[in-house]
Amino acid sequence: MKIAKLFIEYVIKPVLDQLDVAAGGKGKLNTESAIALILMIVAHESGKFTYSKQVRGPAMGFTQMEPATFKWLVEWLGKHKPNLLDAMNMFGPIGEPDSSMMVISPQYAVAAARMNLLRFPERLPEADDLDGLARYAKKYWNTSAGKATEADYKNAYLTLIE
Template sequence: MIIQDLRELIVRPTLDALGMGGVTAENLVLGTGLVETGFRHLRQIRGPAIGFYQCEPATYRDILRYLERRPDLSARIAPLIAGEGMPDVSQLVWNLKFATAICRLHYWRKPGAIPDNIAGQAAYWKTHYNTALGRGTVEKYISCARPLTEGNYR
């Protein structure tokens, strides 16, 4: 997939609809997709995570509980859902805008501002998305997110 198309057609409109946009947030979400799957895989090879952002069903359920307590935020995400009510986790596989919203909401709940550079975002991803026990590394994120620094950053 072309990163600029993902940015302009999926990521930016989704984050803007949530009121959680900006280039820094866009780059973190795009970097997450690049390191997790390269926007090429929809299912974790040996694990439960699904979608381009590799969200685990348990994480998804936790985000839904978070949304239940925030009707204003639920109202902002509702237009991104296919159907009515909060969807089954499988929508993360085929609904790119909804999957992007869930990825952004995952980070939204974490402390601290999103760093404005790739190295800082790599560390933020490792701490808040991949976790200390995850197999991903800061170096892998930086390598995978290289397209964001090679002409497609903004």
């Protein structure tokens, strides 16, 4: 079985299912679109599972979230969605949230990524809209200041799932 399918089956889906239960079990956090987008982010940001920590920078985990973003996310969740902060922390360290745990726990990195994507009001594109998912990843994950392009996200995803 390919690594992408294994990662979906044993990391992304179980994490999103648990987060969805914590959010009330309405199926909004564990959608096919969320699965595809997170896999796309992982495919590009980790160099197709090559890096769990950025080589020349602070970003952590297969999703390459920076510690400053993680810290902001923890504060935001604590104020606005404490139940989801608790749910995210089920995949991380006991005690205070710690961004460095994303390096050794892909589940924690996926949980943090999904929680971070909640900040944006724009709906996720459909799971089969790869161009839309790539645009979303560039706009909200990489931002206009980042080096990546929409094509980088889409191509990494396609290479990973082929």
